[in-house]
Amino acid sequence: MRLVTFEASGERRIGILKGEAVIDLNHLYPSLPRDMAAFLSLDAFDVARRAEQSETGHFSIGEVTLKAPVPAPPKILAVALNYRDHAAEAGYDIPTIPIIFNKQRTSAHGPYEPVHRPPESEQLDYEGELAFVIGRRCRRVPRERAAEVIAGYTIVNDVSVRDWQLRTPTQMMGKSWDTHCPMGPALVTPDEVGDPHALSLETWVNGSLRQASNTSELIFDCFTLVEHISTAFTLEPGDVITTGTTKGVGLGFNPKIWLKAGDVVRIKVGDLGHIENEVIDEPHPMPVIG
Structure with a gap:
């Protein structure tokens, strides 16, 4: 699985890169944080894996701007x-x-x-x-x-x-x-x-x-x-x-x-x-x- 932080329509979100598509985890699960460090703290990988298996993508890679996977690392x-x-x-x-x-x-x-x-x-x-x-x-x-x-x-x-x-x-x-x-x-x-x-x-x-x-x-x-x-x-x-x-x-x-x-x-x-x-x-x- 390839987790990403991306921007779309002026909003920062987390998602999954699947081929040339991006699955928007925050769209599927609004309660998930939009910060990767916070997502990792929740250990929400099972949720993300279900999304990867069931979804084809919400954006093409050309429609989003990829940011650092962890934009503000603690260290x-x-x-x-x-x-x-x-x-x-x-x-x-x-x-x-x-x-x-x-x-x-x-x-x-x-x-x-x-x-x-x-x-x-x-x-x-x-x-x-x-x-x-x-x-x-x-x-x-x-x-x-x-x-x-x-x-x-x-x-x-x-x-x-x-x-x-x-x-x-x-x-x-x-x-x-x-x-x-x-x-x-x-x-x-x-x-x-x-x-x-x-x-x-x-x-x-x-x-x-x-x-x-x-x-x-x-x-x-x-x-x-x-x-x-x-x-x-x-x-x-x-x-x-x-x-x-x-x-x-x-x-x-x-x-x-x-x-x-x-x-x-x-x-x-x-x-x-x-x-x-x-x-x-x-x-x-x-x-x-x-």
Whole structure:
């Protein structure tokens, strides 16, 4: 099953992507929340599966705008240097424990929406990644039970502003700019994904293949990450954990290749679909005080 958050007629809703059609769960079940994290908290998968089996769709894919599957995740957690070849191209030793950092939830962005290039830096980079979404509130989950708390998998571009990322140890300031976590197109449930550690991962920039790997190359796999992270703090429904990138980022080239306005980044992971985002100069780089 492929759960989506979408907009139609100016309203945000949750649904199921079924081929080229979208089943509107909020139309079928008005009491269901329109927020994916809240939906996951209800564990309403049985209701959604019945809809998938019985309905053909309320909209064509062209009639809706797909948003991030979880538009406002409680947390976005990410893993640095989780592929050996990327650690090598970045000039770091292979980590012996997961290196975890966070991206602010306001960076979450739609799978086909433009990514903003900020005026404060020219060092804008891409990172194609597999991500998973937590479906159950949990703490201290042993690796052998980690699959029980994963609601599904999706694709993320961990967009990075490299000079802001690397000038401090925490990385967060270079990883959390608005629009810098496009994800989607859907939250694909584990039964449809199969083995999450046997998925191809490819990133293109302007049609040129930059990254090509497989999630079998992860140093710390998804289940190990659940065990490690949940040791320290509670994971909640809707938390997004993105698992790291492979070699081929702009930082790894000599000379380095930064993204510029007009570039298009396309990321595909296994059969999860793809995301594709054009880079544009940030439209209104002015103070915003609400």
